[in-house]
Amino acid sequence: MSKSEPLIFFTDECLGRLVPTALKEAGMTVELYLDWFRPGVIDVEWIPQVGQRGWLILTVDEMIGRRIPEQIAIAYAGAKAFVMASNKRNSQSIAAAFIQAASAMEQLAHNSEAPFIAKVYANGDVKLWRDCDSLWDIIEKYSK
Template identity: 30%
Template structure:
């Protein structure tokens, strides 16, 4: 019996930090794609979102207002993006890195059960809640 391939996660500019990278290093599963490795810092979301989705990546971000921006929402839908927004209020540094690692098993399950496009919020306890893209 073959299982589905592991999802590939992409750290956008807001989560591509040294502490998050260090926390993810050496963990089982596929490598995590990083914004800084693939795009210039000033690359607009409307350009990198479709490129990441075309590579099969699921976006991890802290950009809480992403799904409220009409252009970005249109790009999310059109590109078929799967996006997880970490809303772990007050967490920075090592606490945020731990939150990302804690959430990974739930994110893996979520992508196996929810077709793209989607936007879901990820909370400090690692719980994942889908949003209505309207």
């Protein structure tokens, strides 16, 4: 992805409609889960489609970075995912954190090799959680 390409953020189902609406109002380009998938589609089904489109995944589901099938789906799709570090927040504070972190997420997306999973913190900090190598190590470990 070149730095001149506009980044598209994909908000997963758990973010509903309020968070993506706030992100759009802040000037971010956003695609909503419900505009592309029916309710309840499991992560390993939608992640590959989103990753292949080059969209950046936004979620509050920290388990996406802990469950092996989701990590494998992210790796194979070459996806870049950003997970809110604490899901015990309301929609307004989640949106505010993602908006505050937007430039850091964009920088990480441009400068880090896919796939990866990063955590987004309430203060706008963004830290790589699962890098490309660690995700491919998981595939190697579980494909034997």
